[in-house]
Every structure is written in C-alpha cells, then in structure tokens.
Amino acid sequence: MDARIASIYRHPVKGFTPERLTSAILEAGACFPCDRLYAVEDGPSGFDPAAPGHISKMKFTVLAKIPAVAKARTAYDEATGVFSAKAEGRPDFAGDLRTDAGRAGLETWLAALLDGEITGPLRVIEGPGAHRFMDSKSGYVSIVNLASVRDLGQRLGMTLDPLRFRANLYVEGWPAWVENDWTGRTLTVGGATADVLKPIVRCAATHVDPTTAERDVELVKALFDTYGHMFCGIYLNITGGGEVREGDGVAVG
Numbered sequence: 711m712d713a714r715i716a717s718i719y720r721h722p723v724k725g726f727t728p729e730r731l732t733s734a735i736l737e738a739g740a741c742f743p744c745d746r747l748y749a750v751e752d753g754p755s756g757f758d759p760a761a762p763g764h765i766s767k768m769k770f771t772v773l774a775k776i777p778a779v780a781k782a783r784t785a786y787d788e789a790t791g792v793f794s795a796k797a798e799g800r801p802d803f804a805g806d807l808r809t810d811a812g813r814a815g816l817e818t819w820l821a822a823l824l825d826g827e828i829t830g831p832l833r834v835i836e837g838p839g840a841h842r843f844m845d846s847k848s849g850y851v852s853i854v855n856l857a858s859v860r861d862l863g864q865r866l867g868m869t870l871d872p873l874r875f876r877a878n879l880y881v882e883g884w885p886a887w888v889e890n891d892w893t894g895r896t897l898t899v900g901g902a903t904a905d906v907l908k909p910i911v912r913c914a915a916t917h918v919d920p921t922t923a924e925r926d927v928e929l930v931k932a933l934f935d936t937y938g939h940m941f942c943g944i945y946l947n948i949t950g951g952g953e954v955r956e957g958d959g960v961a962v963g
Contacts, residue, residue: 713883713960715900716856721876722786723793723807723834724749724843725772725779728873728920729786733955736902736948741842741850742878744788748807749843750820751833752776762841767913770843771820774915776827780923782820797823807834849907849945852877853889853899853960858942861886865936866927874916874929877943881960887937889944896963901952909941916942 719728724746734743751757755769768775784795791808793816803819805812813834821832837843844850854877863870872880879899892906916929933940 711884711888711962713881715879715954715956715958715960716882717880718954718956719873719876719878719880720745722747722788723784724767724770726782726795727784728876733953734878735951735953736851736899736904737951738948739850740840740948740951741844742852744786745878746837746843747786748793748834748836750817751835753829753831754833755835757835759835759838762838764847765843767845767915771824771828771832772915773918773920774913776824777918777923777925778824778827780918780920782823795819807836845913846907846910846945848947849910851879851904851946851948852910852943853879853881853897853946854943855884855886855889856880856882857884857886858889862929862932862936862942866932868927870929871920873920874918875910875912875942876915879954879960883960890939890941892944892962896949897946898959898961898963899946900954900958900960902948902954903950903952904946904948907945907947909939910943910945911940912942 718731750771752771755765757765781797782795786793791806793807794804796802805815817832854875859870859872890909893908895906897904917925919926
C-alpha cells in the first residue's frame with residue numbers, strides 16, 4: 711500500500727488546540743515530542759508528581775467533559791515555555807507555564823472562559839520527567855487513517871474534521887478501517903519504526919466540533935451502530951527512533 715503522512719500534530723496542553731508541525735523526531739519508547747506536557751485539573755485529580763501514574767482524562771479540562779474548551783485557540787512556544795490563548799470576547803493570555811505566575815495566569819483565564827462548566831478549582835500541572843498526560847497507559851504515539859474518517863463521515867452524511875480525533879499522525883493511502891487488524895504488526899513511519907499496540911477506543915471528545923465547540927454528533931454511538939466497534943486510529947510504540955516529515959511514506963511490515 712502506498713501510504714504517506716498527510717499531517718503531523720502535537721497537543722502541548724491536554725485537551726487544547728492541536729498544533730501542526732512539518733516534522734518531528736520520534737524516540738524509541740517515548741511519547742510524541744511536546745505532546746500532553748501539561749494538563750489542567752478540574753478539581754483535585756490525585757496526580758502525584760513524585761510517583762506519576764495514569765489519570766483518567768475526566769479529571770481534567772478536556773473536550774469529553776467540557777466542550778467549551780474548544781473555544782480557546784492556543785499555542786505553545788517550546789523554546790520559551792510561553793503558552794498563549796485567545797477566545798472570542800476574552801482578553802488574550804500569554805504566560806510561561808514553567809513558572810508559578812504563568813500557571814496561575816492560565817488558571818484564572820480559563821476559569822473565566824469556562825465559568826459554569828467547571829467544578830474547579832483549576833490547576834495547571836506538568837508531567838515530571840518523561841511522564842505525559844496520555845489517554846492510554848501504553849499508547850504513546852497515535853495515527854489516524856484519513857480514509858476511515860471519510861468513510862464514517864459518508865455514512866453519516868457529513869464531513870468530519872479529522873482533528874476531532876486528536877492524533878499525532880494522519881495518514882493518507884490506506885483503505886478504510888484496515889488498521890483495526892494490525893495489532894502486533896510493525897510499521898515503518900518515515901525514518902522511525904514502531905509496533906502497533908492496539909486500536910484506539912473513542913470517547914465523547916470526538917462528539918465536539920473543534921471549530922464551533924458544540925457537541926453536534928454522537929460519534930461513539932455512530933461507530934458502534936455502523937461498524938460494531940468504537941475504534942478510530944491506532945496506538946504505536948516507537949521501537950526505532952527517527953525523523954518523520956509530512957509526505958514521508960508509511961509501510962506495514
């Protein structure tokens with residue numbers, strides 16, 4: 711199959727705006743670079759930075775819980791640590807999330823934006839060391855097959871924005887849904903190699919239109935009713951590091 715990477719994204723703060731990249735360096739056994747570095751607790755999550763473990767996404771300000779999160783348009787400067795956010799009718803925010811002042815500033819800004827939607831208090835937390843706030847305990851890099859997204863949209867009679875699925879890599883060239891049977895297979899992705907861990911079971915975050923911030927379609931139910939599963943995309947474990955770029959080939963071993 712002649713497949714290629716159509717686009718590459720990271721999500722520096724869990725739940726917020728995907729940021730498009732032209733390339734990335736993947737490391738063996740590691741998460742996607744600069745992905746889910748931070749999360750924003752909606753009330754105490756129980757996360758212990760001294761013994762970091764997997765925490766349910768529902769402890770954080772994420773789309774599955776609070777669709778209004780998509781009203782924020784955010785960007786992260788990896789070199790300076792500055793996170794900026796904009797939303798209609800709100801003053802712009804910019805602050806260094808490496809500092810107490812920067813984190814407190816974002817907490818205040820988000821509390822105003824999400825007023826009435828949160829249980830709070832909000833608290834920005836950072837993953838210590840290599841820890842990242844992933845939805846999966848073991849899936850560190852995610853791929854979505856664009857043909858699968860299009861097929862689902864066609865069945866529903868609507869165009870689905872692939873960014874609903876918040877993947878790192880979006881691939882063009884595979885038949886729809888072929889990836890669901892690849893657990894245990896090896897992929898060559900640009901200059902990296904990876905093992906397929908499992909399909910991604912989807913949640914209510916996909917119900918939210920990332921542009922309008924409205925829940926407009928129950929995609930989890932639609933997946934099950936249409937195909938008998940709730941999958942869209944696959945999780946990878948990177949076994950051999952290397953660079954991935956837009957347009958790079960993706961081959962199944």
